[in-house]
Amino acid sequence: MKLLTCPMNGLRNIDEFQSFGPVRARPDPDATADTEWSRHLFRAENRKGIVTEWWRHVPSNYFFLAERDLVSNEIICTFDASELRDRA
Amino acid sequence: MPLRLLKYGLSRDYPVSGDIPATPELKPAYDVVIIGGGGHGLSCAHHLAKYHGIKSVAVLEKAYLAGGNTARNTTTIRSNYITPEGIAFYKEGVELFERLSHELDFNVMFSQRGQLTLAHSEATLRSFHMRAEMGKHMGTRTEVVDQKGVEELCPLLNMDYGGPLEILGGLWHADGGTARHDAVAWGYAAQASRRGVEIHQRTEVQDFEVVGDRVQAVKTNRGRVACGQVLIATGGMNYDVALKAGVELPIRCYPLQAMVTQPLKPWLHTLVSSVSLHTYLVQSSRGEVVIGGGSDPYQLYSTRSTLDMKEHLAEGAIHLFPFLQGVRLLRQWAGITDMTPDYSPIMGASPLANLWLDCGWGTWGFKATPVAGKRMAQTIAEGRVPDILKPFALERFETFRLLNEMGATAASH
Numbered sequence: 226m227k228l229l230t231c232p233m234n235g236l237r238n239i240d241e242f243q244s245f246g247p248v249r250a251r252p253d254p255d256a257t258a259d260t261e262w263s264r265h266l267f268r269a270e271n272r273k274g275i276v277t278e279w280w281r282h283v284p285s286n287y288f289f290l291a292e293r294d295l296v297s298n299e300i301i302c303t304f305d306a307s308e309l310r311d312r313a
Numbered sequence: 314m315p316l317r318l319l320k321y322g323l324s325r326d327y328p329v330s331g332d333i334p335a336t337p338e339l340k341p342a343y344d345v346v347i348i349g350g351g352g353h354g355l356s357c358a359h360h361l362a363k364y365h366g367i368k369s370v371a372v373l374e375k376a377y378l379a380g381g382n383t384a385r386n387t388t389t390i391r392s393n394y395i396t397p398e399g400i401a402f403y404k405e406g407v408e409l410f411e412r413l414s415h416e417l418d419f420n421v422m423f424s425q426r427g428q429l430t431l432a433h434s435e436a437t438l439r440s441f442h443m444r445a446e447m448g449k450h451m452g453t454r455t456e457v458v459d460q461k462g463v464e465e466l467c468p469l470l471n472m473d474y475g476g477p478l479e480i481l482g483g484l485w486h487a488d489g490g491t492a493r494h495d496a497v498a499w500g501y502a503a504q505a506s507r508r509g510v511e512i513h514q515r516t517e518v519q520d521f522e523v524v525g526d527r528v529q530a531v532k533t534n535r536g537r538v539a540c541g542q543v544l545i546a547t548g549g550m551n552y553d554v555a556l557k558a559g560v561e562l563p564i565r566c567y568p569l570q571a572m573v574t575q576p577l578k579p580w581l582h583t584l585v586s587s588v589s590l591h592t593y594l595v596q597s598s599r600g601e602v603v604i605g606g607g608s609d610p611y612q613l614y615s616t617r618s619t620l621d622m623k624e625h626l627a628e629g630a631i632h633l634f635p636f637l638q639g640v641r642l643l644r645q646w647a648g649i650t651d652m653t654p655d656y657s658p659i660m661g662a663s664p665l666a667n668l669w670l671d672c673g674w675g676t677w678g679f680k681a682t683p684v685a686g687k688r689m690a691q692t693i694a695e696g697r698v699p700d701i702l703k704p705f706a707l708e709r710f711e712t713f714r715l716l717n718e719m720g721a722t723a724a725s726h
């Protein structure tokens with residue numbers, strides 16, 4: 226069983242979580258051309274390496290972030306969404 | 314084939330056909346370099362050599378022949394998709410499978426036994442009606458059957474009358490079937506190499522030499538190879554390989570898992586799949602029940618399996634056929650699938666003039682092995698994309714002309 230440390234609920238079975246995919250910068254809706262919209266919608270990060278992605282703890286409906294290695298599947302760290310701004 | 318059977322059936326000196334030739338020395342250049350020795354790459358090589366007279370072709374395979382998703386898939390062959398573009402393409406694919414053993418002079422054990430997809434809700438049934446009408450319009454054999462029809466097609470099914478997963482009806486696709494995956498790849502490899510195509514195993518493409526808008530050469534662990542045209546057909550590695558040429562594909566990698574039971578006497582005579590249970594079953598010609606389902610819940614470059622997923626597949630299978638509960642599992646595995654946003658492949662041109670794409674095959678590409686090879690060979694030989702492939706172009710994402718096959722793909726690939 227793979228475990229994931231939720232910033233709010235602690236160490237839980239990864240089955241309790243839902244992945245929402247890699248973090249993407251939100252384009253400015255008034256100043257974005259079609260090609261950039263297409264990129265935003267359809268091209269998520271898929272490089273071999275570490276991604277920052279959204280996860281949700283389903284029972285508590287809590288959204289947070291995790292850094293995970295897309296090859297080894299190691300979860301490097303998890304953190305609350307409020308920290309995303311500080312990291313960016 | 315039947316004539317040869319008669320000729321050699323009673324004779325001692327049946328000519329033993331050689332295997333696929335040992336990997337030769339790499340030449341400095343080829344007219345066409347195919348990256349990836351899975352079913353798709355080999356099929357394209359065969360079609361280039363046989364129908365377009367292009368023989369200076371090298372298939373570069375980083376590991377052993379057809380050990381990627383071609384070896385790992387559950388061999389569902391069907392054309393009951395929902396978009397007209399999708400149905401037209403996969404229909405041609407099924408038709409090529411019908412003749413494939415003759416084409417390859419190799420028994421690929423194609424068994425057109427039909428596919429039954431189950432609806433446990435009115436909503437699913439409604440979507441089946443739409444798929445059936447599209448299918449009929451496009452000339453395939455696809456129809457909605459009621460409960461009685463389902464029972465007749467598959468008498469051993471647990472209909473769950475009155476229960477939460479009562480089977481309300483099904484989508485019956487008489488054109489659906491299955492074939493032996495390894496035989497398909499080996500058949501293409503044998504035919505292609507007989508016509509002069511070179512198959513290089515343990516030859517990994519590690520980088521591209523791009524000059525202007527052309528790939529000048531590919532760099533491999535065995536040296537540099539200059540190329541006229543290049544095809545990327547690397548299955549789960551398509552995103553990674555295309556990126557090395559500077560092309561970023563709208564693909565994300567997810568593992569897909571499957572498993573087989575111990576061999577049983579023949580009892581399951583159709584392919585059966587359930588949308589709600591995310592489980593499908595087919596009995597192989599060896600008697601093993603092949604069980605597959607949906608993709609893993611998150612992105613990963615790995616062929617590891619998980620107990621969660623195997624339990625989920627077992628649960629679905631036992632729900633549909635409760636007598637399977639005492640049956641043992643023999644093998645289980647996973648493949649890395651290259652998923653596109655609309656569950657349709659990406660075929661045709663790339664931003665580079667001589668680099669062609671046969672990518673985004675995700676969980677559904679085995680059935681397209683013959684047709685993708687045929688049409689990509691035509692594309693490369695003529696230097697332009699035929700009409701049947703145009704809807705699958707990479708640009709469709711930029712023009713927002715997606716081919717949404719998600720609903721018609723999720724449960725049965």
Ligand SMILES: Cc1cc2nc3c(=O)[nH]c(=O)nc-3n(C[C@H](O)[C@H](O)[C@H](O)COP(=O)(O)OP(=O)(O)OC[C@H]3O[C@@H](n4cnc5c(N)ncnc54)[C@H](O)[C@@H]3O)c2cc1C
Pocket residue numbers: 348349350351352353354373374375376377378379380381382383384385386387388389390516517518519546547548549550554569570571605646647648649650674675676677678679680681725726
């Ligand atoms: C569990 C599972 C079940 C499936 N079930 C079905 C099904 O029922 N029906 C269906 O139609 N489809 C199914 N699929 C999908 C299907 O298997 C694939 O879409 C199809 O086999 C792709 O064929 P391919 O030749 O493009 O790729 P592959 O067979 O994966 O071949 C690609 C080859 O490229 C090689 N390669 C990778 N990188 C490099 C490099 N850098 N240099 C050289 N070579 C490289 C790999 O080693 C590999 O051999 C399933 C897939 C899985 C994993």
